[in-house]
Amino acid sequence: MKPCNRFEMQFPSLSANESFARAAVSAFAAQIDPTVADLNDFKTAVSEAVTNCIVHAYRDTIGTVYISAKLFEDGKLTVRIRDKGCGIPDVAQAMEPLFTTGGSERAGLGFAVMQSFCDTVRVHSTPGGGTSVTLTKRFSRRMSYDKR
Amino acid sequence: MKVRLLLKNGVLTARLHGELDHHSAACVRDTIDDTAQKMRPHTLRLDFSEITFMDSSGIGLILGRLKLVSVWGGKVIVTNVAPELQKMIELAGIPRLVEVRKEADGNEAV
Numbered sequence A: 001m002k003p004c005n006r007f008e009m010q011f012p013s014l015s016a017n018e019s020f021a022r023a024a025v026s027a028f029a030a031q032i033d034p035t036v037a038d039l040n041d042f043k044t045a046v047s048e049a050v051t052n053c054i055v056h057a058y059r060d061t062i063g064t065v066y067i068s069a070k071l072f073e074d075g076k077l078t079v080r081i082r083d084k085g086c087g088i089p090d091v092a093q094a095m096e097p098l099f100t101t102g103g104s105e106r107a108g109l110g111f112a113v114m115q116s117f118c119d120t121v122r123v124h125s126t127p128g129g130g131t132s133v134t135l136t137k138r139f140s141r142r143m144s145y146d147k148r
Numbered sequence B: 001m002k003v004r005l006l007l008k009n010g011v012l013t014a015r016l017h018g019e020l021d022h023h024s025a026a027c028v029r030d031t032i033d034d035t036a037q038k039m040r041p042h043t044l045r046l047d048f049s050e051i052t053f054m055d056s057s058g059i060g061l062i063l064g065r066l067k068l069v070s071v072w073g074g075k076v077i078v079t080n081v082a083p084e085l086q087k088m089i090e091l092a093g094i095p096r097l098v099e100v101r102k103e104a105d106g107n108e109a110v
Helices: A019-034 A036-057 A110-117 B022-039 B054-068 B081-089
Strands: A005-012 A063-073 A076-083 A120-126 A130-140 B002-008 B011-020 B043-054 B074-081 B100-101
Touching: A005 A019, A005 A036, A019 A036, A019 A063, A019 A076, A019 B022, A036 A063, A036 A110, A036 A130, A036 B002, A036 B022, A036 B043, A036 B081, B002 B022, B002 B043, B011 B022, B011 B054, B011 B074, B022 B054, B043 B054, B043 B081, B054 B074, B054 B081
Parallel strands: B011 B043, B043 B074, B074 B100
Antiparallel strands: A005 A063, A063 A076, A076 A130, A120 A130, B002 B011
16 A cells, blocks of 8 residues: 655654654654553653664764655554664564563663554564664554444 | 752752653752752652653652662651652552642642
8 A cells, every 4th residue: 555645754862852753753643633641651661762763772972764645535653763773682582561671761661562553563673774763554544434 | 950959957958850761860869869968858749849850760760769778777758749740650659658648738748
């Protein structure tokens, strides 16, 4: 299926951009007329993925975070958050709840949150090459016009 | 991100305001810890009534403060979590670790 709308953006991995990134995705998603709860869930998932790029992928450096979003006719939204950072040696382990390499202020819940707040989460990572996280959620419109 | 601190009867209330993420949590953490370490409150209340968004950094903030006040035997309570943040609080198992409750006025003593 071809997306009916899409956008791409990139920004430096500054923590001040966490709120910018989720607000941008949220503004893009607003055209589906999502429920507040669905939109908040998706925003939270995007925030987790972007924070991972900033805290882990580019741990001691500033790199570029790439976001591309695709919106489909049926209300499905796919957002890919990508970095060219350090990569994840063991993706399965990184996705385990409470696993973190981020120190005592990180809860180790990023992937668990993404998984419970989205329909699907796909992670591809190459150690030394970077990571891409693809979040997908099908939004039900607040005003459903195709009810028969 | 703004945080207002109020100390009353050994209870330090931190009323958080705005969006709580990795970026904003850092400065909130420093502000709270600075005062908490000096005052050593028996209860640290994190009031979420003015938090409009929170990701798992908010969970890290709660757990980190719990660890800090435990040093002198204090406890943490979390108040007035908005319904849209409840899912995150539950997912992280926060209610098993600290008291989470509703309170009418964040300025009242516990």
